[in-house]
Amino acid sequence: xxxxxxxxxxxxxxxxxxLELRCNYSYGATPYLFWYVQSPGQGLQLxxxxxxxxxxxxxxxxxxxxxxxxxxxxxxxxxxxxWSDAAEYFxxxxxxxxxxxxxxxxxxxxxxx
Amino acid sequence: DTAVSQTPKYLVTQMGNxxxxxxxxxxxxxxxxxxxxxxxxxxxxxxxxxxxxxxINETVxxxxxxxxxxKAHLNLxxxxxxxxxxxxxxxxxxxxxxxGYTDTQYFGPGTRLTVL
Numbered sequence: 001x002x003x004x005x006x007x008x009x010x011x012x013x014x015x016x017x018x019l020e021l022r023c024n025y026s027y028g029a030t031p032y033l034f035w036y037v038q039s040p041g042q043g044l045q046l047x048x049x050x051x052x053x054x055x056x057x058x059x060x061x062x063x064x065x066x067x068x069x070x071x072x073x074x075x076x077x078x079x080x081x082x083w084s085d086a087a088e089y090f091x092x093x094x095x096x097x098x099x100x101x102x103x104x105x106x107x108x109x110x111x112x113x
Numbered sequence: 114d115t116a117v118s119q120t121p122k123y124l125v126t127q128m129g130n131x132x133x134x135x136x137x138x139x140x141x142x143x144x145x146x147x148x149x150x151x152x153x154x155x156x157x158x159x160x161x162x163x164x165x166x167x168x169i170n171e172t173v174x175x176x177x178x179x180x181x182x183x184k185a186h187l188n189l190x191x192x193x194x195x196x197x198x199x200x201x202x203x204x205x206x207x208x209x210x211x212x213g214y215t216d217t218q219y220f221g222p223g224t225r226l227t228v229l
Binding site: 032034036038041042043044045046049088090094095096099100101102103105106108 | 117144146153154155156157158161163168169171203205207215216217218219220221222223
């Protein structure tokens, strides 16, 4: 069965600083990987996804993520965060044949002015 | 122009009551889902429907009954509400993937259910 671990429950960074949110997955075959963002009181919005091909994927709002099969990781990065990036970030894994996503427990991002 | 909408946004009710949450998507997707997000923000799938047919039922108590009158709607009815049912419930939809893989899911704004 698939599983996703986001090791950091809460991260605080200063505005303008770089950001990396960690995601590790467990799945026997090629995973389909997603990052979603949830702003307070809102639903989840897709930031980016990896299905195949180039292991560095670009998303919306200046985010990118890199798939590393050898490390079973799909870390999310942004070179310079803005106060509006404060939110909950979820990594998720899908799989072949299963029409569902398995989510990590989320990382709450706080931005210091 | 909301893609996935849910009603109501907030629901406060007493233990033992029966309530429903409605979901509609205007994306033309074939597959719809219900997720439960608990107080620790953990998201877990409950049900999935494809073209009105139930395809995933993740060990949810049978007090929860999804109903899909057509592929654009997936409603969730909950009988005999319990305190532990308090959570945020998200509806989502995705296109039918021809290749058998999990495609992108589009989420509604959520319904915050509080059981007193």
